[in-house]
Amino acid sequence: MMDDCFIRTGKREFDELIPKVQSFLKEDILDIEVDGQPIRGYRSPDTPSIWIRDYSDMLRGVRYFEKDIKSAIRHFADTQAANGRIFDYFTTSPEKLPCERENWTKYVRVPVEADVEYRFIKAAHLSWQAHGDDDWIHSLLPNLEKALQYALNHPQRFDHVNGLVKRPYTIDTWDFAYTAGKHDWLQFQIDENTFWGISHADNSGYFEALNIVQNLYKYFDDDEKAEHYNLQSVQLKANCNKLCWNGSFYTHFVKLNSCEIQGVDEADQLSLSNPMAINRGITTIDQARSILEEYRKRRNQHKNYFAEWYSIDPPFPDGIFGDEKLLGGAYINGGIFPLVGGELAKAAFESGYENYGVDILLRYYQLIEQHNGSWLWYFPDGSPSTAEASTSPEATSTDGWGSTAMLHALISGLAGIEDQSKQFKNIRLAPRWLAANTNRAHVKLSYPSSAASIEYEYEYLPDNIKLKVRSPGSLASIHLLLPEAASVTKVEINSEPIRFTRETIGESKYVNFTTRIIQLTSIEVHFQS
DSSP: OTTTSEEESSOHHHHTHHHHHHHHHHTTEEEEEETTEEEEEEOOSSSSSEEHHHHHHHHHHHTTTOSOOSHHHHHHHHTOOTTSOOOSEEESSOOSTTTOOOOOOEEEOOTTOOOHHHHHHHHHHHHHHHHOOHHHHHHHHHHHHHHHHHHTTOTTTEETTTTEEOEESBSTTOSOBOOTTOSSSOBOSOOTTOOEEEOHHHHHHHHHHHHHHHHHHHHTTOHHHHHHHHHHHHHHHHHHHHHHBOSSSBOSOEESSOOOOTTOOGGGOEETHHHHHHHTTOSOHHHHHHHHHHHHHHHHHOTTSSOOOBSEESOOOTTTTSOTTOOTTBTTBTOBOHHHHHHHHHHHHHTTOHHHHHHHHHHHHHHHHHHTSBOSOBOTTSOBOOTTTSSSSOOOSBOHHHHHHHHHIIIIIISOEEESSSTTSEEEEOOOGGGGTOOEEEEEEEOTTTOOEEEEEEEEETTEEEEEEEOTTOEEEEEEEOOTTOEEEEEEETTEEEOOEEEEETTEEEEEEEEEOOSEEEEEEEEEO
16 A cells, blocks of 8 residues: 555655554544444544544545545435434444443434534545545435535524524534533533524535535536535625634634623634634635734744644633533643644645645654654643543544644645545646755555556756656646745746746745646746746
8 A cells, every 4th residue: 555655755754644644544443334234434533433523534534545435424324314414423332431331333413513514525525536436426415415405404503694504602613512500511412501603613614515515516517506506605605704704813603692701702712623714715815824823823922832733722711611621721622633733734835834834744743753643632731632631531542533634734735636526637736845845755646445546756956846747637737836036937748838827825936837647747847046
């Protein structure tokens, strides 16, 4: 497998990240049998269950190493409720040892959760991109539509006044709600004491999901349905930015009914889905850069924190969500998540902060080297989470959620490979190795579920950049980072000059052009300083 997916630069911090993440994922495989059918998924770090929220993000890395990326998604679709609701997770293993010992087949939907349906849609799309089975994804389209209809219409999910998905008062996208002490532990239910509001996290996720369904209908030449979902996505984006954007980043929680927590200003709380909003496409470039500046500013303010990958900052008062373990700086109440760091790095690469993206990847590599593993979250001093300090029953050192987020930033951000359709047939190629002071790179990605692959060699010279790309039949949109003082004079494809455009993002310079990859395609970008 390592010959099918690699990065070779001569620098350990980049070259070793793919095999390290793959080693974590091998420990996270969860094989389950239901009704005599084998199902393979990847477990979350805290329970032996297949959660769609973890799995949908983990697929950004899993799909480069795993052949079976259909069965778990198919099972979530097959167990979808008639109204479109999707289960959070399923398992056949006892979860809460020692009190729970039953090995029954169990399905759970956490009632306060409003994000499950968009994650199901994202998982289906990521899977299809790799295996490319059109009949499979077409058969799932009714399930994807039902999921959207549920989220965007059900009275417990949608606020028609603001035109946005709503949820109980949780910490960003997490699964327990604030009750002002009216519940004796973590509150997962909706009841008469629920405090309602709008979370930007849900709405950026549904914006992305609407665009996924729109693009799938375009792919299948159904322009009418594609336009329907396009109009919905445009309206949701406008509504979210109108209500949730506070001028610098997205307000953590916009309350719909009266709820005051002493010492808490939701508009000052920077929550974990802010960089995800950038990567889901709901921000403008100015908004993206504003969010990134906020993280950089807070990193300077919190010099005693080892990283600025906050679940939320500032945290809530200790224990107010019903568990004494939820102290400020612990778990989702201000713990430090590689999941956030990976999303932040990816956003940085796309927003003219390439050096910042590299810095995050380097710090993550140092972190997993130091602790010989990767945990879901860390305390601000850099010590890993433990079972004793968490509301979750396990704390494993092979977290696939955060590690695949970092891998995604490396692959799509620094190495710059993004699949824009399926099986690398339409790719965006944006190598940013200059930001990492790396003059040569050899990169290859493959999908085991279909054997589709892309490979390129990159070389930076004083007056040109050379690319040799292998991805037969692919349409490639090239977005190439240039030296700071460079002025492009000519772009050649197999020694033939082509047209190009220049682009500046922040202080970063890029050259853009499109070409069809025929067998081995040689690209040269000439410039003068």
